[in-house]
């Protein structure tokens with residue numbers, strides 16, 4: 618299949634997953650992970666309202682700027698000061714993130 622990119626994810630158990638995600642289905646990274654049947658909480662379903670999909674970006678991909686709501690969520694969850702923290706549901710799956718390396722983040726604010 619064409620239009621596939623690869624995302625390298627380390628889950629909370631330290632297990633590495635190398636998932637393929639289509640760029641033409643309007644997915645965000647959280648949805649791509651779910652579609653690969655990797656357990657992820659994502660309580661709010663991708664609305665930037667829960668921060669349970671937070672991750673730490675380990676590669677130097679240029680990502681879209683954080684919205685105010687993403688920034689607030691990461692701040693409330695006390696993960697904003699961890700370098701590279703983002704919400705997976707706020708990162709669109711497109712060619713620009715092919716090869717993205719991320720780690721699932723713990724929620725320290727719970």
Ligand code: FES
Pocket residue numbers: 647659660661662663664665666667668669670671690704705706707
């Ligand atoms: S799924 Fe809730 S903030 Fe991403």
